[in-house]
Amino acid sequence: MELAGALQLGELAAAFARVPVFPLFDLGYFIVSILYLKYEPGAVEMSHQSPVASWLCAMLHCFGSYILADMLLGEAPIDYFSNNSSVLLATAVWYLIFFCPMNLFYKCVSFLPVKLIFVAMKEVVRVRKIAIGVHHAHHHYHHGWFIMVVTGWVKGSGIALVSNFEQLLRGVWKPETNEILHMTFPTKASLYGAILFTLQQTHWLPISKANLIFFFTMFMIVCKVFMTAAHSHTSPFAPIEGFICPVLFGSVSSGYNSHH
Template sequence: MDPQTFMEIANVVTKLKMYPYFDVANYILMSIMVREDNHPQTAGSQLFSRKHPLACWIATMLLCFAGSILGNLLVGEPLILPFKNHQDLLTATAVWYLVNYSPFDLVYKLSKFLPFKLTIACLKEIQRAHKIQHGVQYAMKLYPGSYVIIGIIGVLKGAGYYYMRAFERLVRGLWFPATNEILQPAFVTKGSLAATIIFILEKKGYIDAPHAVIYFGVVIFFIYFRLSSLLLGIHDPFVPFENLFCAIFMGGVVDAMRRALSREKVEENAQNARNAAKSKDEKKND
């Protein structure tokens, strides 16, 4: 691609407004996440949204605005501040209603249709990059030089709904302590951390490139791996690097050597026992 054309596209992507299309894509995905988490396991039983619409709505709103809620929690702002914007709240509510209660379940089925599913996913990834960038900018103004805090806020802005799921499930009467995001980080968390680090390095001047190019690169990164997950089943490209890192720095090599030595010792003891038994039989025969 011509560099000038690439720069023009990057500038356009940087200036995109998130409302309404990108925000609606986020609301659709969060509504589907709550709905599918409640999907009945037994054929013929009713959906959770039919039995408990209020709990379903609250749970969906918590996911839709999770990044802002958790970010406000960390910086000491009111947690209900994201609900101050009636336009966003009404839009999220309308999307929640259509996903759960549209005639013939049409909206949900269209959202799961592959071309629409891919489009919604791409819009969500663009919004994710936007949220991380603004989260990093805001955190650097409040806590300049506090890179751990900046990193946490950037991650929560990009993957906050994963950390909100434990509380959101409690609203719906579910409790799965072994599946929280801290125990089992998803690719979204790792990717958000990587994007946060890139934006921090850009702000500190360690990356000598136009902001539009860096931002567009982060967007492409998220879209590429989301499409790879949906189309190719590549859910976490960081796993090989994590395994290598753990093997070198987290005791993996030492544990492997210990197991190998233990196995050799067991085999040696077993061989000695067989030899002793064989010698005993030979003496009896003599």
């Protein structure tokens, strides 16, 4: 009975890992990413005054993870833009969110229950990206542990890691902080996820990749949906970090976990 359950779970995970992310899940990813761009102060004015800059920002929000990962691995940063259908889909989402008459599209997708669905879809894409990033880096550098972790991290966090430069494109400059100095939950989770997927890829973690994708996606969905619904910024990693960090790095000041 338990074996059957395990088999079923394994099959479910394998089936889940085979589901293509384009176009449905990518759509959710683009919608949530560009929603967050619209939340930024000044983003709406910019979209009217300089549509090109606004479009570029939207593309960075949607494809920043590909740009960064390609850059780190020495490939063409705009390589992913050869996927015309993805870029067109992201452009359509950008146009609808910013310029739809009566703000109709924005109102629909930012309605909380609808938004939560898209948030969940975004996490599906994020975890898949981490897994592919680690796999891709492993293909180039078989023993490049650090490269695998960094590539997976960058694929999961995307433009957040270089948000200072994305802000600069919008004429905003906040040098006193950055995403690495004060990590938000998705960035931190991407880092831990990248470490897990690297351990899996190098056979130190005795679990199949499909299972890891499945469980890490579930974890991310639960966390992010809960955090979005509750407008919470409390990191679920806080208790563990509060235990480990003082041992490893001495006293952690109050600013570390509760900043964003």
